[in-house]
Amino acid sequence: MAETNVAQVEKKEPLFGKKERKLLVDPLNDNNPITVQVLGICSALAVTSLVYPSLVMAISVIFVTAFSSLFTSLLRHYIPKSVRMIAQLIIIASLVTVVELSLKALNYPVYKQLSVYIGLIITNCIVMGRLEAFAMANKPWRSFLDGIGNGLGYGAILLIVGFMRELFGKGTLFAGSPLEWKIVGPSADYLINTAGTGYMNNNLMVLPAAAMFVIGVIIWIQRTYNKKLIDVS
Amino acid sequence: MDYVNIFLKSAFIENMVLAYFLGMCSYLAVSKSVKTAFGLGLAVIFVLGITMPINWVINHYLLSENGLLHIDLTFLRLILFIAVIASMVQLVEMVVEKFSPALYAALGIFLPLITVNCAILGGSLFMVSREYTFGESVAFGLGGGFGWFLAIVAIAAIRERIRYSNIPAPLRGLGIAFILTGLMGIAFMSLMGIDPAALAAAK
Numbered sequence: 001m002a003e004t005n006v007a008q009v010e011k012k013e014p015l016f017g018k019k020e021r022k023l024l025v026d027p028l029n030d031n032n033p034i035t036v037q038v039l040g041i042c043s044a045l046a047v048t049s050l051v052y053p054s055l056v057m058a059i060s061v062i063f064v065t066a067f068s069s070l071f072t073s074l075l076r077h078y079i080p081k082s083v084r085m086i087a088q089l090i091i092i093a094s095l096v097t098v099v100e101l102s103l104k105a106l107n108y109p110v111y112k113q114l115s116v117y118i119g120l121i122i123t124n125c126i127v128m129g130r131l132e133a134f135a136m137a138n139k140p141w142r143s144f145l146d147g148i149g150n151g152l153g154y155g156a157i158l159l160i161v162g163f164m165r166e167l168f169g170k171g172t173l174f175a176g177s178p179l180e181w182k183i184v185g186p187s188a189d190y191l192i193n194t195a196g197t198g199y200m201n202n203n204l205m206v207l208p209a210a211a212m213f214v215i216g217v218i219i220w221i222q223r224t225y226n227k228k229l230i231d232v233s
Numbered sequence: 234m235d236y237v238n239i240f241l242k243s244a245f246i247e248n249m250v251l252a253y254f255l256g257m258c259s260y261l262a263v264s265k266s267v268k269t270a271f272g273l274g275l276a277v278i279f280v281l282g283i284t285m286p287i288n289w290v291i292n293h294y295l296l297s298e299n300g301l302l303h304i305d306l307t308f309l310r311l312i313l314f315i316a317v318i319a320s321m322v323q324l325v326e327m328v329v330e331k332f333s334p335a336l337y338a339a340l341g342i343f344l345p346l347i348t349v350n351c352a353i354l355g356g357s358l359f360m361v362s363r364e365y366t367f368g369e370s371v372a373f374g375l376g377g378g379f380g381w382f383l384a385i386v387a388i389a390a391i392r393e394r395i396r397y398s399n400i401p402a403p404l405r406g407l408g409i410a411f412i413l414t415g416l417m418g419i420a421f422m423s424l425m426g427i428d429p430a431a432l433a434a435a436k
Contacts, residue, residue: 038407041257042351085348086319093312101308116358119311123351125258207422208252212415216408223403230402 023145027153029226033126034157035219036229040126045211046117047158049169052177053113054162058155060099062148064121068092069135069147076136088131089122096121109176126150161214169205236372239365243376246425249352250384251418256352260385261410263346270389273346274382278375280347281356284321285374288314288357289367314357322348352381388413 033039040061047057071091072079079087100118103111111118121127130150135143166173174180204210223229249255256277263273291313298305326344330337337344347353356377360370391413400409 035407038261039258041261042255042355045254045257086316089315089319089348090312093315097308097311100311116355116362119358120255120351120355122311122315123349123354125349128349207419208254209415209418209422211254212411212418216404216411216415219408219411220401220404223408230405 020142020145023142024149024152027146027149028156029153029222030229032153032157032222033129033150034154034215035222037126037129039129040124040154041215042120042124045161045215046208047114048162048165048211049206049208050113050166050175051159051162052174053110054158055155056103056107056110057114057117058151058158060103060118061121061124061126061154062151063099064092064095064124065127065130065151065154066144066147068095068127069130069143070140071095072131072135073138073140073143079136084136088128092127092131093122113176126154157215157218160218161211164214165205165210168202169210171201236368239369239372240376240379243373244380244383245421246427248380248384248421249355249377250381251414251421253355255355256350256381259346259350260381260388261407261414264385264389264392264410267386267389267393270385271382274385276344276347277350277352277381278378280318280322280325280344281353281374281378281381282371283325283374284318284353285356285360285370286367287317287321289360289365289370291317292361293367310361314354318353318357319348352377384417387417 027033031037034041048054068088068091072088075087075091096119099121100111103114103118130147134146138146163173166175172180243249247253250257250260259273264270292310294300295302296306296310296313322344326337329344356374360373365373388410392410395409395413404412
């Protein structure tokens with residue numbers, strides 16, 4: 001008897017059902033924050049010249065979106081409508097301060113590399129956008145998943161762009177981290193070129209503008225396969 | 234002379250949009266017509282020019298260890314800066330509405346949107362990390378705003394024209410806007426070789 005009871009309860013309100021799964025998976029393709037919702041591009045592009053800082057940035061954003069959604073959703077009945085922007089900003093700013101200080105303590109070189117862009121997670125439109133569009137109207141657990149999903153969608157684009165730019169621009173992957181990998185042996189000066197393998201670095205990919213090209217091409221490829229996203233206007 | 238240099242440098246050489254990718258969201262979202270882009274650009278110049286000196290004063294006299302409180306409060310920087318920006322935008326909105334209804338009507342909904350424009354907070358954070366003085370921060374704010382204004386008006390003009398050209402369907406709209414911004418960034422890079430300080434010294 002007890003077992004059927006549990007099953008019934010779970011049926012009513014499953015902790016991780018189809019809807020919850022959709023919240024996590026949807027932002028990866030159909031509703032991607034960067035390529036479809038056009039949110040959070042500001043801080044995304046400048047950090048993607050290397051994979052490792054992109055990874056750190058992605059993890060920070062996932063943390064901030066997830067927990068700001070959770071806290072905003074918990075407080076949603078107590079926040080007056082007229083000051084909700086400032087209330088949300090304070091929640092986000094506190095979380096970003098936590099991220100910034102922890103990163104400073106744990107990994108100073110990456111903190112230096114990311115410089116102001118960690119602080120700029122506050123004005124990252126993904127965070128604000130999801131709070132406004134989702135967390136203010138939904139229960140905490142769902143908002144939390146929605147936050148993680150959107151953070152993942154953002155992080156996926158960041159990693160793809162970082163991967164392309166670092167591989168073609170510098171001939172390395174994960175430079176600066178313990179996983180560092182180079183096209184040639186460790187003795188070659190990978191900043192200038194990778195003599196010996198015939199591979200020359202493509203300096204265009206190191207420029208900030210290359211991030212725009214890579215994302216433009218990602219959008220192109222994505223919309224070729226996902227016809228319903230095509231801009232008809 | 235130093236202030237002119239900083240103005241030129243932040244407007245052209247280190248353009249907020251094309252070199253640092255700040256304020257990208259509203260840049261891509263509001264650049265479909267030149268008219269709205271123009272209004273948003275003006276509002277950004279205005280808000281950047283005002284918040285930058287205020288944040289400088291707060292950072293210098295309230296948060297730093299040598300300030301009035303003699304306590305290192307820099308960990309409060311992000312929260313205070315964003316609060317200042319949010320309230321300044323609100324205040325600017327009210328003042329403009331009261332004294333210049335024409336300008337208020339022209340800016341419309343773009344004023345409140347500016348709170349979450351990364352260029353504003355980014356400007357303040359750059360100001361701190363580059364250790365500008367008060368006058369330099371004013372010049373940096375106005376110059377950065379002007380650069381942002383130039384970039385958004387330029388892309389809006391290009392996007393108005395490009396609507397009539399034959400682009401592959403999946404690339405239309407957002408995709409081509411990204412690629413255009415990349416090309417504009419490369420074009421602006423040609424200004425990078427100019428060093429205003431060296432030019433002034435040569436005179």
